[in-house]
Amino acid sequence: MATTFKNFLSNDLANTRTLLHEAIPITGSIVSGTYNDENIKEYGHGMFQSVYDYPFLSSSANHIFDITTGIAQGSPLSASTTTQMAKKANIYNQMAQVLVGYDTTGSIKKFTTSAGTEIKDAIFINFSRLLTKDEIKKGSVTMNFLTGGTSASLSHKIAVTDHSGANGYRVDSPAGEYGYLYKDASTDSTIEVGQVYYQAGVAVLSGGAIFREGAVAGGQGSDFINPGRWGAADSTQSTQTETATGSYEVFVTGAILNELADGTRHRINNISFNNTTELNSSIYFCRVNHNDFNYSSNPTYLTGSKIRVKSRSSDAPVSYITTIGLYSADNELLAVAKLSEPLRKSSDTELTLRVRLDY
Numbered sequence: 001m002a003t004t005f006k007n008f009l010s011n012d013l014a015n016t017r018t019l020l021h022e023a024i025p026i027t028g029s030i031v032s033g034t035y036n037d038e039n040i041k042e043y044g045h046g047m048f049q050s051v052y053d054y055p056f057l058s059s060s061a062n063h064i065f066d067i068t069t070g071i072a073q074g075s076p077l078s079a080s081t082t083t084q085m086a087k088k089a090n091i092y093n094q095m096a097q098v099l100v101g102y103d104t105t106g107s108i109k110k111f112t113t114s115a116g117t118e119i120k121d122a123i124f125i126n127f128s129r130l131l132t133k134d135e136i137k138k139g140s141v142t143m144n145f146l147t148g149g150t151s152a153s154l155s156h157k158i159a160v161t162d163h164s165g166a167n168g169y170r171v172d173s174p175a176g177e178y179g180y181l182y183k184d185a186s187t188d189s190t191i192e193v194g195q196v197y198y199q200a201g202v203a204v205l206s207g208g209a210i211f212r213e214g215a216v217a218g219g220q221g222s223d224f225i226n227p228g229r230w231g232a233a234d235s236t237q238s239t240q241t242e243t244a245t246g247s248y249e250v251f252v253t254g255a256i257l258n259e260l261a262d263g264t265r266h267r268i269n270n271i272s273f274n275n276t277t278e279l280n281s282s283i284y285f286c287r288v289n290h291n292d293f294n295y296s297s298n299p300t301y302l303t304g305s306k307i308r309v310k311s312r313s314s315d316a317p318v319s320y321i322t323t324i325g326l327y328s329a330d331n332e333l334l335a336v337a338k339l340s341e342p343l344r345k346s347s348d349t350e351l352t353l354r355v356r357l358d359y
Helices: 030-031 076-080 085-100 248-254 257-265
Strands: 013-027 041-042 050-052 064-069 119-128 142-146 157-161 170-173 174-182 192-197 202-205 269-289 319-328 333-346 351-358
Touching: 013 030, 041 333, 050 257, 064 248, 064 257, 076 085, 076 142, 085 119, 085 202, 085 257, 248 257, 269 319, 269 333, 319 351, 333 351
Parallel strands: none
Antiparallel strands: 013 269, 041 050, 050 064, 064 119, 119 202, 142 157, 142 269, 157 174, 170 174, 174 192, 192 202, 269 351, 319 333
């Protein structure tokens, strides 16, 4: 236990913040086929599916994301919905409460584009904390969806990105910062198809905007981009036209949530983004002046009432520093730092030792 202490001055402490990024690729084969859906966990409540990177019964499986669909109450889609309407509305409202919040009247806000267009159907992809860490890096999100042909032969690919996220993100969400998702510039970068909430790790996508040509968020638009039937493959169905029974709107209003999750998963080609780990550090500069710590209170420092490290009594005192202890104001030991090798300290030397605490 130390018996001599030295106080830090204001210029002996510095705080730093470092952002570490890691690339996260999620391949469509994992999401929709490698393990014949043995890595897809369904629940008795039937409100969402959980996707794992390995069969979920395995002890080595890691949770990747949850996926589900919600429909806004009062929208044209909700008026025609008969299958699990209450669950779809509850999911939409629950996610909107967390991510969008309430207006001045106390009503739940809806998911909207930057122009105020309401997203009536919303596909929610909630990424696990294991992947996103502290947040998703702004401007790094790319999601590719296969839309052409039947579910057995998907030929057309749409890229969705947050290409304006680095500088154009918004801060008016109770869940933190978010950016808008757009169709890739090679198709039409002006079409917004949803949002990505960076700290929450949630992507909100309008299925109608993704799977319709010339569409705006919420499922309003003109021709389909050959989305194919959202159920089993139908060899009689044309890859150039779409029948009403196979349309996305019919599927999103008439299918149960697990079927909606299946249909979306099998059209994910890949997802990629960079996560962010925020590393905060407190740096303490431990300054040892020429007249500081030249003696040791360690009992082994003396032998026969003589200092071990002195060969003659006339020699100047000397010590060897091996450990630094950081103490509270009432002299409680809080942290210990070990040096890689002992440092010789005498009255003719001064040292500055840098101690960093990461958290």
